[in-house]
Amino acid sequence: MEETPIIGIDLGTTYSSVAVWKDGKVEIIANEHGNITTPSFVSFNDNERLIGDAAKNQASTNLSNTIFDIKRIIGRSYDDPCLQKDLKRWPFKVVNCENKPKIQVEFRGEIKEFAPEEITAMVLTKMKQTAEAFLGTTVKDAVLTVPAYFNNHQRQATKDAGAIAGLTVHRLIHEPTAAAITYGLDKHITGTKNVVVFDLGGGTVDVSVLVIHEDPFFDVIGTAGDTHLGGEDFDNRLVDYLAEEFHHKFSKDLRTDPRAMRRLRTVAERAKRTLSSSMEASIEVDALFDGIDFCTSISRAKFEELNEDLFERILDVVCTALRNAKMTKAWVDDVVLVGGSTQIPKIQELLKDLFWDMPPNVSMNPDEAVAYGAAVQAAAFNGECELYMSDVTPFSLGAKITNSRISTIIERNTPIPCSKTKSFDIDCRTSTVVRAFEREESVPKRKTLLGELRFEGSETELRELKVQFVVDSSGILRVRAAIESFKSLVPKGRFSEQEIEKMVCDADIFRKEEEAEKKRLEAEYK
Missing domain, CATH: 3.90.640.10 (ATPase, substrate binding domain, subdomain 4)
Structure with missing residues (x-):
């Protein structure tokens, strides 16, 4: 029985691409226009929904109903300062729905509101259809790429978008890690090499420091990034x-x-x-x-x-990644560039100066490298190739018990997947609240509440509270806490399973309507 294909999707801020392992090698799949990248645009008009090139072509004429930069919205709350800054520039409307952003458009004469996960799912659906046209079979499984510095909310929201698009997301893989896989396989590395992967795209900058072995084994030892700089x-x-x-x-x-x-x-x-x-x-x-x-x-x-100050911020990210990896510049063997914005000469010049006159490696195609690596990871799931990879958590993760200070449970740069449990002595006569936080060590005051759960008070006085943090291979955190029996923490701001199911159904209705319209048009032209 032939294995079901698992595709790799590079979900970009401005452009996305898709690849698959076929006949012992990676194929970068071109869309219907022959391009290996597809604009991450979605547009709505009186008659139809457009995705990709057709949507981007409407950006100047159908301003308020053409959506882009969705990667800068997904997983953020409405009051997020970065989102508020972007709202002043976007021609489309983003509304506040219980502090969740929703995109408001006019479609077929009606006002519609879509969650960022739904718009992202539309882009993923386009990539899925591109792969299906190439493979001649239905695709249901994928590996998706995300910035290494995506937080827990952004990761979970991206995975939810995959589900809405009808995909089983086997793993979220960091974009620079995916690029490092491409680099490692292309260079046929012997021995051990310390590599800095610098990924500067349309909306994000990510830097990962890896040790690449000849097994092939890819060991990420440090990351840094900015999900709002590109x-x-x-x-x-x-x-x-x-x-x-x-x-x-x-x-x-x-x-x-x-x-x-x-x-x-x-x-x-x-x-x-x-x-x-x-x-x-x-x-x-x-x-x-x-x-x-x-x-x-x-x-x-x-x-x-x-852009001088932005370039300086980008260099700060590189230095932070090196510090996080506990690696000096002298130990770096190669600096690999990925992402369209790395073609800016000043960026290359600054990196060359930073690494003591070592020219950065520009040998990889920036439009292909990330999707290529994702496809290799997908093939490894199917047993079609060998790949050993260890990634890390970009943030520290901690728990706050009622009014105490945050206690770190999983340190930043811990290899994933991982699981750690910590015990706390509490007074059970009053209610106890367990809150999970994500913290960025370089900015002490910056922390994100991931969710909380409550234990009601009882007559018992001192008891032991156990809190368990589990981070899966996609970097997504699950939290459980127990006094006598475990309770699972509900992620803050995430859609319920019922809401996700409704979005899946709505996406399926879109798909069926578009298939029916396509068949009608084909019949007209016969």
């Missing part, structure tokens, strides 16, 4: 600069016009790409605002100046 932030700086120049030249504020801002963002992104190979980029937009044509140019030096 190529789109460079675009934002350029857009702000150009909008200010327009205001200075014509005394008109085009920031009041979302369509003009979207068109400006398109040319700004194009200019950023041009500056990776040229010292200057021309910008020309006909009738940008109030019928005014806008023509200007931007130099590479000016672009670098606009």
Whole structure:
């Protein structure tokens, strides 16, 4: 009996890709347009839902109903400062539903609200369909990639999105770890090599420090990252600069016009790409605002100046990863670049200087590397190839018992999967609340409440409370606590199983409606 294929999906902020292990090697799968990357865009109009290239093509004409940057929303609460900052730039509407963000669109004449998990599931469905068209069979299983610095909420929400898309997610694998797998297999490493994988994409920066052995064995020993820092932030700086120049030249504020801002963002992104190979980029937009044509140019030096502080923040992430791994720069054998934003010359120059004039390794295709590694991990699940991998927790995890201080149970950089139990003496005459937190050691005040459970008071005085933390191979935490019998902690802000099931049903309705419409159109043209 032939094994069911397990696909690997690189779920990106701006673009996604999919790969599969087939006939003893990895195949990067092109979409219907022949591209190996698909825009992570979803658009709604009066007649249909569009995903990928077709959706991105509507970004300038159907502004309020075209959704992008969903990776910057998923797993965040509505009051998250990063989300609030982004809301000022997005042309689509995000509403507050009990401190959960929901995306509001007009679809088929009605106002609809979608959870970030549902929009993400639509992108995953597109990647699933791309793989099915290539394989000629139904796909139900996947390995998904996530930033190494995704927190517990973001990981669980991504896994839920996979379920809504009709996928069994066998594992979430860190994006730099997936890239390291690609690097390790491509280089046919002998002996042991200390490698820094630097992954800078559209919305996130992730750095992992690994020891790669020839087994092949990949041992992650330290990570660091920022889930709100990437190529789109460079675009934002350029857009702000150009909008200010327009205001200075014509005394008109085009920031009041979302369509003009979207068109400006398109040319700004194009200019950023041009500056990776040229010292200057021309910008020309006909009738940008109030019928005014806008023509200007931007130099590479000016672009670098606009983003200087962001580049410094990125270097800080690299240094933090090295500290977390307890590794000095002198011990690093190679610095591997992944992600489209690593093509920016200044980024490569700064990394070269940081690592004492060692040029970074740019040999891997940044559009393929992460999906490739995810497909290898998927094949290992099916027993089609050998792979040994050890990853770590990016944050420390602790428990707070009622009004006590947070007590760390699992330290940051602990290899996963792992399980640890800690006992506390409590007074059972009053109710006891167990709260689980995720903490970022580099920012002492930054902590995230993951969930809580309560034990009601009784006549008994001192008793022993046992708290068990279990982190699975996807980096997702499960917590149980017991005085006499175990209770499981309910993750804060997560959708219930019933809500997830409803989203699955809604996604299935979308799929059936679109299949019916496709068959109708095919019949018309016969």
